Amino acid sequence: MLAIKNRKDPGNAARGAQRWAVSGFTLIEVLAFVFMILCVIGGVVFAQERLGGRFGWLWGGLAGLAAFFLLGLAWAAIMDFGFKGIPRLPRCRDGCCRGEDYKLQQYGEEFNWVCRHGVRYKRRGRRFVLVNDNGTETPYLIWRPFRGWFPEGLSST
Numbered sequence: 001m002l003a004i005k006n007r008k009d010p011g012n013a014a015r016g017a018q019r020w021a022v023s024g025f026t027l028i029e030v031l032a033f034v035f036m037i038l039c040v041i042g043g044v045v046f047a048q049e050r051l052g053g054r055f056g057w058l059w060g061g062l063a064g065l066a067a068f069f070l071l072g073l074a075w076a077a078i079m080d081f082g083f084k085g086i087p088r089l090p091r092c093r094d095g096c097c098r099g100e101d102y103k104l105q106q107y108g109e110e111f112n113w114v115c116r117h118g119v120r121y122k123r124r125g126r127r128f129v130l131v132n133d134n135g136t137e138t139p140y141l142i143w144r145p146f147r148g149w150f151p152e153g154l155s156s157t
């Protein structure tokens with residue numbers, strides 16, 4: 001599941017791997033691992049009871065593993081959909097505007113979110129960027145799965 005995320009997001013792969021190496025396994029990864037073992041054991045037990053035979057357990061185990069990865073893919077897809085579709089916007093740079101304080105305004109060809117301070121922002125997938133007056137963009141926040149919004153580029157300094 002994590003490998004899938006990294007493949008889609010190569011820019012963060014190195015940073016993410018570095019963080020995991022430092023902090024060890026996160027809770028969600030431990031839970032996923034335990035769940036994977038349970039899937040395999042479940043498959044083995046099921047196959048032994050229903051299929052029997054010499055290699056019944058092996059097929060059951062493989063089926064359990066496959067089921068785990070399919071569930072992982074489904075979960076990743078749900079999460080992807082979840083955070084691409086979240087209507088809630090993070091706090092503005094000044095820290096006091098929340099989701100409902102932003103207004104969508106048109107600038108030329110495109111729409112930007114404007115907070116009460118008059119600062120322009122734009123959502124780019126998982127990123128929330130500042131839009132400068134001349135139209136250039138400054139990285140601001142990035143959404144990390146299970147963790148929320150983080151200042152972009154902070155972990156690379």
Ligand SMILES: [Zn+2]
Binds near residue numbers: 117118
């Ligand atoms: Zn603001």
